[in-house]
Amino acid sequence: MSNEPQEPENGGEKRTRRRGLTFLGVGAVLIGFGYLLLGGIGDNLVYYLTPSELEARGDAAYETSVRLGGVVIPESVQWDADALDLRFKVGDGTTEMEVHSKGAPPQMFRDGIEVLVEGRLASSGVFQSTNLMVKHSNEYRAPEEGQRPQDLYQDLLNTEGE
């Protein structure tokens, strides 16, 4: 900056070059954003698959790491409290898939709630989950008279453990 007044011709050249670089940088960032918006994330990098989508992959569906998302099919939950072994079905309205998971599920886990499981579809057709995540909706509801939120979870795990 201090040398600009001393070497006006050189400084001018430097300035054009820097401006070119700035435009290049700005352009690269804009293209990056555009790619993320219109291409990349939209189609190829889907965060999770539905059971229908996973099934539609045919043979390629098996033994590969994927994230699967769907609704816990009501009354499909089987919980073994001693072995910490959890089995349930997830569905998307058209396809249902059996899921096997180890360990206690998150507190919000219950019939009819959306869940995401990370793992792989075994050749037996059962999805072996290594990570179970519960998807919360955007609804926040006051409890009904006399209803205690913590009971929902305990009821589910206790009754299914019988």
Place this chain on the structure above:
Amino acid sequence: MTPSNDAGRLAGGVVVALFVAAQLFGVATSPAEAGMGHLQKIMYVHVPAAWAAFLAFGIVFIMSILYLVRRRESHDLLAASAAQVGVVLTGLTLALGSIWGRPTWGVWWTWDPRLTSTAVLFVIFVGYLALRSFVDEPQQRARWSAAVGILGFLNVPIVYMSVRWWRTLHQPSSSPATVDDPYVWGLRINAVVFIIVMAYLIRRLYQASILQRKVEALEEERALATEGSHV
């Protein structure tokens, strides 16, 4: 101290009192939520922090454009102050969201589009602040950071829309239709108070940065004066 400093401290006390009152109001007026129980109360800090962060980056965006148009140093200093507050609020949003996510989702973190784009927003503006500390020449620093500030802000609508555009673990935005009455006012009041906190912090940082520039100018003057006396 100076009168403006006293006023600033008084305003600071009022802002802290407002924050405490709004949090107490939120906690006291909301019953345990039907599904997640008292965890719902994290809403009163996580959501307002996110909104205030978006707003702070909006200020960076506007001030960066104004700087490039008018070349006034005050616009650059205001943009920098807003960026600092925005980074802190985004960090808070991420941390509080993570604390909320562990018991409800079952994980501290996952690379879903909402969380990923928010992390990118955080990193961009940490980069903005890093850039500022690397460039010494004030006008060059102002120009470069204005460019980063404008481009960085483009990520804000992406973060906001991410839950609609893509599949995420994070839920889509709530509205009064999806949130029962007891929670709505706690959220609204805390959102307003977070915006007041944001405005207060930006103002104090801005005042400090102006003083800083004055000190730098005086030091430069003195250095030139001693140099001159030797010649």
